[in-house]
Amino acid sequence: MVLVVEPSPPMQPASPPGLPPRARHRRLLRLQIHSVVGTISPFVDMRPPPAIDSTARPPASMVLPTDAALHHLHSTDAAGPLPCADPVHTGAREVDPTFNINRWMNRSKGQEREVFDELVGVAEMKVAVERTGGIVVLAESFGHSVFKESLQRIFQSSDNDLGLSFNGIFEINCSKDVKIQGIIGPCTSLEKKSPLSSDTVVGQGSTSAWKMCGLDRKTSICLVFDIAKKDGPDAISQSTSNQFYFQFLTYYQHHEGQMRLRATTLSRRWVAGSGGVQDLIDGFDQEAAAAVMARLVSFKMEAEADFDPIRWLDRALISMCSKFGDYQKETPSSFSLSPRLSIFPQFMFNLRRSQFVQVFNNSPDETAYFRMMLNRENVANAVVMIQPSLISYSFQSGPEPVLLDVTAIAADRILLLDSYFTIVIFHGITIAQWRKAGYQDQQGHEAFAQLLKAPREETDSIIKERFPVPRLVVCDQYGSQARFLLAKLNPSVTYNSDNPPPPGGDVIFTDDVSFEVFMDHLQRLAVQ
Template sequence: MSTYQEFIQQNEDHDGIRCSWNLWPSSRLEATRLVVPVSCLYTPLKERPDLPPVQYEPVLCSRANCKAVLNPLCQVDFRAKIWACNFCFQRNSFPPSYAGISEVNQPAELMPQFSTIEYIVQRGPPTPLIFLYVVDTCLEEEDLQALKESLQMSLSLLPPNALVGLITFGRMIQIHELSCEGMAKSFVFRGTKELTPKQIQEMLGLMKPATSGQQGKPLAPHDAAASCRFLQPVQAVDMNLTDLLGELQRDPWPVPQGKRPLRSTGIALSIAIGLLEGTFPNTGARVMLFTGGPPTQGPGMVVGDELKTPIRSWHDIQKDNARHLKKATKYYEALANRAAVNGHSVDIYACALDQTGLLEMKCLSNLTGGHIVMGDSFNTSLFKQTFQRVFSKDYNGEFRMAFGGTLEVKTSRELKVSGAIGPCVSLNTKGPCVSDNEMGVGGTCQWKICSLTPATTLALYFEVVNQHNAPVPQGGRGAIQFVTQYQHSNTQRRIRVTTIARNWADAQSQIQHIESSFDQEASAVLMARLGVFKAESEEGPDVLRWLDRQLIRLFMFHLRRSPFLQVFNNSPDESSYYRHHFVRQDLTQSLIMIQPILYSYSFYGPPEPVLLDSSSILPDRILLMDTFFQLVIYHGEVRIKCLYYESGAPILTDDVSLQVFMDHLKKLAVSSSA
């Protein structure tokens, strides 16, 4: 009999699942008494070298409002060739291709070791990967040169049949035509005029010309893609594009003293999204924005061009003194939703010493699964290495990226799904398993995930709906099925299905069993995600009060002081960056963010983890702290060097220390009023 810890680890390795509780309370009343709801962290594309995809399509339940996928938990009558759905109990006949199955000749999806299985869908033509570079030319010469070299390097990492495009912008926006030989040709747009998707597509020749008395009509996607001069296969334009990138110049418009350059980021993104809408709707694509400063003109501007007017701070936002904030945010949210509808993701690579408008633009990446990278300069090893990692490959030599994903969750009748938190948008799919009690992005059982990596992790929250006076039969199990459809980086359509089950338990007679099934690590991350989600939409003090009510029970001391909830000493852009990463990383990385790891090295023994407190700073110790975002090394007095500590100088903070918190917690635990 394995321990719960072994069971939990096995489920994470095998299915990419970590549940807050591994025994579920059998009634709504008992579930509401738990601090942490029934919930889980799910990594849809967790790497499994031992999970080769099968070359056929899944068998679905025939009930119209179920459509669950055949799985190892279903009851099967091999003689009658019938299977019973474990979600709705519908009896289904196997398709003719399963005529030869028997107890000793079972398909993979009925075997217990295939609780997660991946199918290759043979339908439809393969679709290429698409990368559309959107490049800010209002950069310092050194920065622009470094960025050009990184972009040229990235071309060598793309598959030869991948489609690539280039848009550059400053005061004006240029869409570069890549198919013409011997001469540079581009379409130029004003950076101040907002254009509808239809206008963009007409100007770029992606619509049939208007006839007398009629408006122009969109070309069929295949025709539009074939006639598009702006997105071409890498193998056809590699040399042209390499030369074009090498010849890029800084934005030619002069910038008077005391002014910011005029940067039309909003229109550049609108054109990029409009171009992809008109050529490759519902196909995986990446818009990759490289920017070195805030949008300063046109729709989506974040700050004016006067340097004496600083970009908004948290203080300005709290005082409702951020003039462009609401309008810019609304503009980028509309663009993000357009991209998400078509399965296109938007990356933001923002490198500048000041803010670049990430707060207003974050929805572009948060809703579409795109990356956000923030740095001081494009001419740093940090940016160059991070950008290279975007194109890293797996054990099969294929990109660790997938596109155009949808996640559907199915539950047994005692459960309903309350919502999801992660890089996703709702598909507004109602059904019998959708809860009215929303947590995160709720009111649906399906979500769109435009871009995924093997580390992309969603938090999913559930509601136990079984009534207290209608107990689950002894030995009953609740089940959840996750169905992820996506475009693999090798252009195949795939479906990954994970089906899990947990036993129901009576909280009155089996409370010790429920307690022992508690996964503290997963619960800390799941509750932290709720806190970060609330912090994006609710007042800061209200979120901290909510967290304080959970704090003692879950011991998440460092989360309260983290940049995910505290905005003190962080710019709005930095807060957006930290929150973006937290709501998509897997459990291990999320735990490091919540409570950074501190190791102590000495001459007297091996390295050891120590308390994340100033009391761990000793003169004969070297400390290494990993916060996920930074590695900090402290050299003790004996080694002379010191990063963040002066010998004998106390470290003062604006909050109680961990040691004081622990002492207070001990007093509370033994007091009669606790």
């Protein structure tokens, strides 16, 4: 739908001269809300994308007080909500006090935001955006490449449909042996009461149907189930039937207007006793489990006031290793994990250090943005967010993946780090000196020119396939922006290590434990 706005008699007095940008933004967004909710048919989709910067926050909302001591940071949020801040959907209500998520959802409209600066209220608008299936692009300014390329990407669909579907409803049918705890993802509960609902609620729960106002081919949701208690009135003894099933029904509106239904039915079998342990191990997906743990810990950090994410992750990992590991009691050196489980501790180590758990260096808006993207992306992308990929380029070999460790740094090597939100091209000190000397432009140094070109080509291919577009950082060893790489590496060599780094290597100035120390503690606790 294309809306053409022409001059017409004013419905209200003109804006006063010199109206500040934040007040103009408030009036614009209020007009969008009333236009969509009051005039647009529930069967016609519309996705208004207002752009917000740090000057657009209405002072009356008091979400960000002028007192510097109350700036909108995680440290102040931990002490309690800011004055006048609504913990549910302040960002929408500060524009229109009558805003209601259910009214917006019933019109199947996605709340989208293109946001600039770090203190514009994304954390307060997270609920409205996520429950209506909207998208947020967080950038530094209107002219930043992240915003410009992401905005262009929305309209680069070969099918002329923007790759979007609308007005979706997701339903679950399953055996009575299992109960539905809820969904973590871009949806909202339709409050459809069902005997399949568990008493324990995770995310959007207490229902068997959810509304998904906007979805695409990459939209991914996390479903959490519980095993029904055997003494419950609806429980069925698992011994009477070795099978249980799930059926997922997805209704959605195609861009051509037709309503479509996709049904997915799958069956699984119960395993019990010590003989079923190997069956559980064989069916374990380490990457999917890491993505689920990331969503769960992010949800608990927002929902539970006194939640300790590090302790919760450590306990879950120790419990899993103690149950499924091979070891002799009280002998840490004998501990080992099946290849189907061996990478999971590494995922948990990096999740503990990720932006989803360690929020100290990020604003609440940045943290909300990271978690919104985690909650809608598929497993492959979620794993990159948790444990970035690292590729090495050198004269000795072609592009090859290397360990996410500080020992990967070398003077004659280029590293390409992909952490999903940021892509870093890191030049070793020797490579950086040659580049600054212009050797790549001189005859006879074509190999060096190709070495510099290879990571840029790989970066372009990654950016082309990703939305929102990631930030690109090109840096040199010992440069200020090298911190974007060092913050993601395993600190196996630090400033107080006994063994110095090899020539051309680097150290990390941190007191964080390395992965080796982490595994030593894990093995010691798992075999107790």
